[in-house]
Amino acid sequence: MKNDPALLNSNRSGIHSTAKLFLVACWLSLLFLPFKGLKNAVIFFLILSTVLFFMKFLSGYKGFFLTTIKGATDRIRQLVSASRSSIVLLRSLLLLSLVMLPFLAGDYFVDVAILSCIYIILALGLNVVVGFAGLLNLGFVAFYAIGAYAYALLNTKFGLGFWSALPFSLLLTTISGFLLAVPALRLRGDYLAIVTLGFGEIVRLVLNNWDSITRGPNGISGIDPPFILSISLGKISSYYYLVLFFVTLTFLITKRVYSSKIGRAWIAIREDEIAASVMGINTTLYKLYAFAFGAFWAGLAGASFAAKMQFVSPESFTFMESVLILCMVILGGLGSIPGVIVGAFLLILLPEVLREVQLYRMLALGMGLVVLMIFRPQGLFGGKGASLRN
Amino acid sequence: MFLQQLMNGLTLGSVYALIALGYSMVYGILELINFAHGEIYMLGAYFGIIFLGFLTAAGLTAYSLPLSLILTLILSILFCSAYGFTIEKIAYKPLRNAPRLSPLISAIGVSIFLQNYVMLTQGATDKVFPNLFGTAGFRFLSVRMTYLQLCIILVSIILMIGLRLFVRKTRIGKAMRAVAQDKTMASLVGINIDTIISVTFIIGSGLAAVAGVMVAMYYGLVNYFIGYVAGIKAFTAAVLGGIGSIRGALFGGLLLGLVESLGGSYISGEYKDAYAFILLIIILLVKPGGLFGKTDLEKV
Numbered sequence: 143m144k145n146d147p148a149l150l151n152s153n154r155s156g157i158h159s160t161a162k163l164f165l166v167a168c169w170l171s172l173l174f175l176p177f178k179g180l181k182n183a184v185i186f187f188l189i190l191s192t193v194l195f196f197m198k199f200l201s202g203y204k205g206f207f208l209t210t211i212k213g214a215t216d217r218i219r220q221l222v223s224a225s226r227s228s229i230v231l232l233r234s235l236l237l238l239s240l241v242m243l244p245f246l247a248g249d250y251f252v253d254v255a256i257l258s259c260i261y262i263i264l265a266l267g268l269n270v271v272v273g274f275a276g277l278l279n280l281g282f283v284a285f286y287a288i289g290a291y292a293y294a295l296l297n298t299k300f301g302l303g304f305w306s307a308l309p310f311s312l313l314l315t316t317i318s319g320f321l322l323a324v325p326a327l328r329l330r331g332d333y334l335a336i337v338t339l340g341f342g343e344i345v346r347l348v349l350n351n352w353d354s355i356t357r358g359p360n361g362i363s364g365i366d367p368p369f370i371l372s373i374s375l376g377k378i379s380s381y382y383y384l385v386l387f388f389v390t391l392t393f394l395i396t397k398r399v400y401s402s403k404i405g406r407a408w409i410a411i412r413e414d415e416i417a418a419s420v421m422g423i424n425t426t427l428y429k430l431y432a433f434a435f436g437a438f439w440a441g442l443a444g445a446s447f448a449a450k451m452q453f454v455s456p457e458s459f460t461f462m463e464s465v466l467i468l469c470m471v472i473l474g475g476l477g478s479i480p481g482v483i484v485g486a487f488l489l490i491l492l493p494e495v496l497r498e499v500q501l502y503r504m505l506a507l508g509m510g511l512v513v514l515m516i517f518r519p520q521g522l523f524g525g526k527g528a529s530l531r532n
Numbered sequence: 533m534f535l536q537q538l539m540n541g542l543t544l545g546s547v548y549a550l551i552a553l554g555y556s557m558v559y560g561i562l563e564l565i566n567f568a569h570g571e572i573y574m575l576g577a578y579f580g581i582i583f584l585g586f587l588t589a590a591g592l593t594a595y596s597l598p599l600s601l602i603l604t605l606i607l608s609i610l611f612c613s614a615y616g617f618t619i620e621k622i623a624y625k626p627l628r629n630a631p632r633l634s635p636l637i638s639a640i641g642v643s644i645f646l647q648n649y650v651m652l653t654q655g656a657t658d659k660v661f662p663n664l665f666g667t668a669g670f671r672f673l674s675v676r677m678t679y680l681q682l683c684i685i686l687v688s689i690i691l692m693i694g695l696r697l698f699v700r701k702t703r704i705g706k707a708m709r710a711v712a713q714d715k716t717m718a719s720l721v722g723i724n725i726d727t728i729i730s731v732t733f734i735i736g737s738g739l740a741a742v743a744g745v746m747v748a749m750y751y752g753l754v755n756y757f758i759g760y761v762a763g764i765k766a767f768t769a770a771v772l773g774g775i776g777s778i779r780g781a782l783f784g785g786l787l788l789g790l791v792e793s794l795g796g797s798y799i800s801g802e803y804k805d806a807y808a809f810i811l812l813i814i815i816l817l818v819k820p821g822g823l824f825g826k827t828d829l830e831k832v
Contacts, residue, residue, distance in 0.1 A: 173614055176582050177653040278633050280640075325817050332565045332636050333816055336767065340809035343764070351802040461760070465640060472637065505648040511641025515634045516626045 267439025281342025289444025319437025361455025545789020554736030570763015576744025616737025
């Protein structure tokens with residue numbers, strides 16, 4: 143505590159930094175002024191300065207908090223790792239609660255869980271592209287949309303069931319992943335991001351305007367739920383088991399691929415593309431794999447989404463959706479599979495729990511992205527090495 | 533019909549060009565796609581409505597319309613510049629040495645934040661800009677043109693010439709070019725990099741504010757999500773002309789405006805928004821440096 147440089151610093155330049163905080167609060171309130179008038183700007187100023195001073199006060203004790211948190215996590219880790227059986231116990235408890243969920247919780251909660259599962263599949267898919275291979279894809283929702291529409295159209299136009307339509311739907315999204323990747327991979331970094339964004343928008347515009355096939359903004363309704371041995375999975379609880387199965391599948395396969403030769407190649411490309419290509423990795427080919435492999439999971443999520451909602455419309459596949467999935471990946475920790483799962487779960491669950499603040503969800507999301515990038519670019523659970531690069 | 537669409541395209545294109553300049557300047561100096569720039573333009577449109585409403589309530593508009601419009605424009609420029617400056621300080625400056633994609637994601641965050649901030653404070657419905665000029669205009673070679681359209685094109689061109697002169701002739705302009713060429717070297721010869729970057733953001737945001745106010749006047753309707761599409765299109769314009777070049781932004785903007793308005797009337801109006809994206813993808817694949825830009829090799 144005594145040698146904490148942050149505390150010393152704050153004491154030394156106490157008056158100076160207080161004036162600075164005051165100025166910052168004044169400035170931000172001034173920016174707020176035209177939107178809500180003088181009275182609200184003054185209220186805003188009061189709240190803001192209180193919050194800023196409080197944060198300043200807390201940051202003086204940063205070292206203390208950090209050591210406390212670290213001590214607590216270390217203690218938990220010690221307790222857990224003390225006996226292997228406790229890990230097994232924890233895991234089986236988690237698994238059991240996941241399996242028993244429809245019996246323990248109400249329909250509403252199971253519904254949220256299904257949604258979380260679909261987003262976890264999406265986030266795991268995007269994690270392959272962004273987290274493993276380090277390619278920022280801002281149009282990931284396009285593959286999700288293609289998967290959903292493929293199943294919707296095959297089902298309503300050709301009468302194909304879920305299981306016979308799914309392979310086609312997955313094939314289609316994987317191919318579209320390839321098709322986007324072939325030209326896009328000649329670009330680097332932020333240009334790639336913008337081209338993928340453009341691709342996502344084009345797909346959405348086509349879905350929105352190609353009335354004869356996609357029925358435009360009205361969307362496609364009356365999609366059948368999946369059947370297993372002529373038992374309909376339309377019921378929420380039975381559908382939950384299906385998506386749980388899909389999530390497990392996604393989890394296991396992405397995990398296996400991550401530690402395979404392909405996964406290693408992806409990480410090498412992410413860390414340094416030029417070095418990777420010098421080491422004999424065919425970077426273009428592996429980037430293609432990443433795009434197609436990621437798109438595959440988006441297709442699975444899309445088909446599950448269409449089958450669950452029994453309705454699809456272009457509204458569900460906007461750019462904001464892409465950003466939301468990206469946020470899940472970044473929040474959890476780029477490249478960390480458990481982190482991504484937690485990130486997806488948090489971003490779906492939090493707004494559901496905090497109903498009143500749902501209006502502010504996107505506001506907080508935007509702010510959160512900036513804060514995360516500044517203070518913890520590797521995400522909540524991101525390990526060392528997992529970083530955003532070219 | 534063709535000439536008419538040409539004229540509409542030019543009007544639209546000069547607005548894109550104004551916004552594109554902000555992207556271009558920031559990219560030239562920071563190599564950052566300032567994703568939030570489109571939102572600055574949206575803020576400009578809102579400020580236009582807010583300040584004009586305020587001045588009208590104060591009775592100035594009834595006294596002298598031009599004075600009130602000019603004041604509105606100046607206030608909007610001031611506030612948008614302040615926003616641009618603040619965004620840079622909060623969201624980009626701490627990330628200056630971070631990996632390249634971190635500032636881009638931070639910029640997306642700012643963009644989402646600003647959209648929702650405006651939606652929450654101003655409401656989700658369309659805002660109406662008072663129709664001050666009606667449809668007064670003139671005919672020239674069978675093309676009908678409103679005074680407002682003419683005004684938009686003229687103001688854009690004047691601002692661009694002014695910017696070019698600023699960058700070419702003034703001390704700060706020279707410093708900006710130096711920083712764009714080599715940041716380390718520029719700082720070694722005594723240029724304050726932080727100041728130059730702030731100036732870049734302030735000028736870019738001011739230009740976007742002008743574009744915003746003019747578009748609000750032109751279309752009469754403003755919504756909180758207009759910034760996203762306009763931003764993407766302006767970025768396309770900047771890339772089209774060669775990012776980092778003022779001349780490129782002008783021609784890219786005009787070209788994009790023409791493609792949109794001609795494509796919208798001759799091919800299909802429904803896919804109007806898609807043309808920009810398709811054009812962007814083609815340009816990036818065929819000539820990544822843009823029409824006026826140069827492609828540089830990646831150094832190890």
